[in-house]
Amino acid sequence: MNPFDPLREQLASAAAAFGAGLVDDVEQALKTDVEIFPVCHHSPASALAMVRRLREKRPKVIYLELCEDLRPVLEELRNCRLPVALQAFASDIDGFPAEWAPLSVIAPITESSAEYQAIAYALDTPGVEIVLVDRSVDHVFQWEPRAGAPADVGIEIGDLRPGFAALEEHLLHHGKVRHWSEWWDQYVEQPLSGADHDTYRQVMVLIGSLFRRLKPEGNEVDEDRERYMWTRMREHLATTGTDPAECLYVCGAFHAASPVMGEHLDISPRTSTTWLYGLIPSSHSAIEEQFGLAPGSVSIAAATWRKAVKRTGLTPYTLGGKATRTATRTGPPPSTPGVTEDRLSGFLTQPPSLDGFDEAELLGWCVEIVRLARRNGYLASTADAIAVFETSILLAGMRGRKRPTPYDFQDAAVTCIEKDAVPGRRDVRRLCEILLGGDKIGQVGYDSLPPLARDVLDRLRPLGLDLEKRTIQRALIDLDAHPELESCSHLLWILRRLLPGDAVRPIMGSRRLGERSHQESWDLAIARNQRSIIELGYEGVTIEQVLEQRLRRACWDEKATAATALDAVEDSILYLGSRRCTDELGVRAVELLAGERTVDEAPDVVRRIRRLLAHYRAAEPELPAWVKSFVTTGYAHYCTLLPTAFVEQETSVRQVGAMLAFLFTMEGLALSLGCDRAQLELAVQQSHPESPAKVALLWTARFQLGLLSMAELREKVGELLGNPLVVPSVPQYISGFVQALESAPALAPFVVEVLSRAFGQLPDDVLLPWLPKLITTLRDQAPELVPMLVREAGRTFPARLADVDSFTPPWLARATGKAVALPSSGPVGRLLAVHPETGAAVAEVLGCEAAVTIAGASGEVAELLASHPETGEAVAGVLIAVN
Structure with a gap:
């Protein structure tokens, strides 16, 4: 007896039981x-x-x-x-x-x-x-x-x-x-x-x-x-x-x-x-993706269905x-x-009786795929059509098929037509799917839409467009000539806020605080995004209700921040016009700001609250209560976190600069609302940063508080440029000075001076290695502040090439004692003669030294007036007129 016979019988029995x-x-x-x-x-x-x-x-x-x-x-x-x-x-x-x-x-x-x-x-x-x-x-x-x-x-x-x-x-x-x-x-x-x-x-x-x-x-x-x-x-x-x-x-x-x-x-x-x-539109590709089917398989099934119905003569139910x-x-x-x-x-046990080889159908496919390929940038010809035909038959034979299937044809087309690159948006495989039926997309009729979707279509009807077409349609709105279209414009901006980017796309016009468009142009693909609009209908009855619910949900989410709430406040003003809702979201912003333990969102907070302050000051006689509370809360909050933020490595220089921008630019409003400036002075004195960029920020903060003079600030910069061990870190210091422009725009001449002194004093073997680092640092950490420096440099340096040789920068004129003629007549001359101390004080505030002699032909006042003669004349004229 074979020793494996029992195992063989056991396996045969298991197989028989499985088949049975x-x-x-x-x-x-x-x-x-x-x-x-x-x-x-x-x-x-x-x-x-x-x-x-x-x-x-x-x-x-x-x-x-x-x-x-x-x-x-x-x-x-x-x-x-x-x-x-x-x-x-x-x-x-x-x-x-x-x-x-x-x-x-x-x-x-x-x-x-x-x-x-x-x-x-x-x-x-x-x-x-x-x-x-x-x-x-x-x-x-x-x-x-x-x-x-x-x-x-x-x-x-x-x-x-x-x-x-x-x-x-x-x-x-x-x-x-x-x-x-x-x-x-x-x-x-x-x-x-x-x-x-x-x-x-x-x-x-x-x-x-x-x-x-x-x-x-x-x-x-x-x-x-x-x-x-x-x-x-x-x-x-x-x-x-x-x-x-x-x-x-x-x-x-x-x-x-x-x-x-x-x-x-x-x-x-x-x-x-x-x-x-409800019902939502679907498509062949969506079904394939949702259920893991091969791309094009549902389209091929649809084409097979149409062919089978025609062949059998059956009348399907519809x-x-x-x-x-x-x-x-x-x-x-x-x-x-x-x-x-x-x-x-x-x-x-018997081979299935399949349909015979339909040569006419395959020939039609081959001719059509070449036509589609040429329209999409391929260099296809009649020879390619013949090659696809023969290759389809060859592949079917290799795979044991009596006739080529759409899959054989698709493989043959890719092999014969698609070379090493795709010239357009569609490859040959995608073109085959289009030829065999395409990605058919369904559509829900008006009567089956939820109330919100029907309301959207009804409110956009004055535009005179057939929004049930799947083509992209252009809407032109002249709000001055047709003010009745204002409601359509308002609805389109809300849809822009809620729907995917290609559904409602503005070509001309904008919606921002303090702005009003006179003419607008829109590209509308409402029917293509019908599913998104239908799903909005599951959230509310009107589009405004959905937006309000989303804004509230975002503000009361467990991951919400003060910046999130301020963004919701701005959207509420732009799209809802509900003072009640706006105030509730604003109060929530104050709560979130007071509860934050980090300053990660400080740049966004500063940018958004500035924009909202400008809006309320222009549109209303008095600031809302929540705005006042936000300013006072933010002032105390950032003063408390400032010393820690200066020393934490996780807090970037950009975030610290945003905190200082909030504290200094809103200091006047905060003090008028009851805040104490001593809190800010104490926070700055308790700050001891180590990174170069934050050290530069601290210097500028001390200067703004009067704890550091301009002369001392220039002296510190001179020490930096003169110390070979510190020179590699100069770009980081400059980044800190640039970030300080957010809170002290008047320091722009000083930052231009620092850059110019660095380029003028440092030797090439020191300057060239850190120049790329300087550029990347400014690009990464202060891209929006660099234009301010460029404008200041344009005002400082001569505009004509002929004046370059005779040009002496203001800081060099001061260092060498070079005389700068003061105006002896006109409004400026009379003003300086009567109020010399005032001129010195203004010069100091604008970044110049206080110790100047008005009677002499040199000094910071002379330098300031030489750099900005038109401004000086204007200011002097105003002051004389007032007096």
């Missing part, structure tokens, strides 16, 4: 009193078999594997252009983790799907009822694991794909195909497209049983779903008294091979979450308007559920 189990599943599915119709989603073969069976059996009740609470939405399919998706949406959830919000369930529907044929038949045939029996959308999320559950769930009827990766890899390898969609098309779709009903049912259940038994994970959730559906069907049969023989149960082939048929499930109650239901259709028997009497004869043996 598959046959048992098929036999069990055929014995049920309610006829099971197994389907695969977006399968033309399933759709064709469904049409034939509906016309033969004429069922009175159709049970459909789809979330039971989506049933009212089915009626709205009449107003849509497929593909669309049924959607359930919940933003305010109760009974689920808060981080899951918002929750969404999407079930796409295409014309070439069996479930759409069943829906159309049921809705348009008098006396026929359709019952959705799958879990409610609430139960879908109840059954999700609490850790890491998805917030957006796609429901696909008849999701049929092997869960065993090794099996799929084996099938693809031996089938000589690239992906699952191509394998399914060749070995299931095409052979079953003309099969009779019994053969179709047995093959689909067999495939579902095989995939079910080879699934590596447990089937507990799937079995509970199946118990749920059978429970709902039994409840409906018991309530209505319907004869099971007159019913049809449409489900995925995976569920048709279930071992728990007829078992009962105790269904838990739904949570208190409020669900909103929904349109409110017309009804009576069911007529076009074939033999329906077969009763039960065990039929074996059709699997013949199907599995």
Whole structure:
């Protein structure tokens, strides 16, 4: 006896039991009193078999594997252009983790799907009822694991794909195909497209049983779903008294091979979450991406469906308007559920009878792909069309096919036409998808839109555009000539704030505080972004309500900052015009600022509060209470955090500069509201930074407080430039001085002086190595302040080339004692003669030394007047006129 005989017998017995189990599943599915119709989603073969069976059996009740609470939405399919998706949406959830919000369930529907044929038949045939029996959308999320559950769930009827990766890899390898969609098309779709009903049912259940038994994970959730559906069907049969023989149960082939048929499930109650239901546009590419299908597979399925309908002469069921259709028997009497004869043996042992080679169709594809390629920049010719034709036939033969499939044609086109580069936006593979049907995009009709979406279309109607077209349309609005279009403009700006960037795009015009557009131009793609507008309708009744809710949600989010709240305040002023809402958001901004323990958002806070202050000062007689509170709170808050921010490495020089900008530029307002300047002086004196940029910032802060004179500041800079050990850090010091311009714009001449002295004093071997570092530092840390330096340099240095040789910079004129003539007549001369001390004080405030002699021909006042003669004349004239 061979020692391996027992093992051989054991394995043979296991294989026999496995094969017998598959046959048992098929036999069990055929014995049920309610006829099971197994389907695969977006399968033309399933759709064709469904049409034939509906016309033969004429069922009175159709049970459909789809979330039971989506049933009212089915009626709205009449107003849509497929593909669309049924959607359930919940933003305010109760009974689920808060981080899951918002929750969404999407079930796409295409014309070439069996479930759409069943829906159309049921809705348009008098006396026929359709019952959705799958879990409610609430139960879908109840059954999700609490850790890491998805917030957006796609429901696909008849999701049929092997869960065993090794099996799929084996099938693809031996089938000589690239992906699952191509394998399914060749070995299931095409052979079953003309099969009779019994053969179709047995093959689909067999495939579902095989995939079910080879699934590596447990089937507990799937079995509970199946118990749920059978429970709902039994409840409906018991309530209505319907004869099971007159019913049809449409489900995925995976569920048709279930071992728990007829078992009962105790269904838990739904949570208190409020669900909103509707339709959203879908597309072939969206369905492919959502369910992991190969690109172009749904478009190819749609093309196959159209060709099969034309070839077979079947009339598919469609929904349109409110017309009804009576069911007529076009074939033999329906077969009763039960065990039929074996059709699997013949199907599995004999080669399928596929369609013959359609040479005209392939020739048309080849000519059309060359035309599309030329239009998209490829140098394609008639020779390429011939090459694609022959290569398609060659590939089909290598893969054991009698005729080239769209996948063979696609591979041949890529091989023969696409070279080493793609000249345009679309590659050849994408062009093939367009040729074979394209990425068809559905649309929801006006009557099926939620109230918000209809309100948007109604309010934009005065523009005179057909916003249901998918083309981009240009809207021209002259607000001076047509003030009645102001409401349209306002709505467009709100849509711009809420929708994706390409939905509503302004070409001319702007919406900012203190501005008003006289003319506007818009590019509108409303229909292309219909889904986004529909989903806004799940959040509120009007677009303004949605915006207000989002602003409040952003401000009260756990990650909200003071900058976030100030941004919401600005949007409230621009788009809502509600003082109540604006004040509430402003109060929230004060609370967030007081609670912050870092200064990460300081630059944004300074920029936004400055803008809001300018708006209120120009538009209202008095600042709102929350603005005053924000200034006083911010003054105390930043004074408290300033010493720590100066020494923390995590706090950048830009953030410290923004803090100083807030403290110094709003100091006057803060002091008038009761703040104490001693708090700022104490905070600066307690600051002891180590990084060069922050040291420079501290020097400028001390100068602004009067704790450091301009002469001492110049002396410190001179020490920096004269110390070889410190020279490599000079760019960082300069970055700090530049950041100080945010709080002290009058220091611009001093910063220009520092840069000029560095370029003039340092030797090339020192200057050239840190010059790139200086440029990158200024670009990264102070890009918006560099233009201020450029303008100041333009005022300081001569504008003409001829004046360069005789030019002496002001700081060199002071150092060498070179005389600068003071005006002896005119307003400036008279003013200086009468008030010499005032002139010295003004010079010091503007960055010059206080110790000057007005009677002499040199000094800081002379330097200041020489640099800015027009300003001096203007100021002097004003002062004399006042006196």
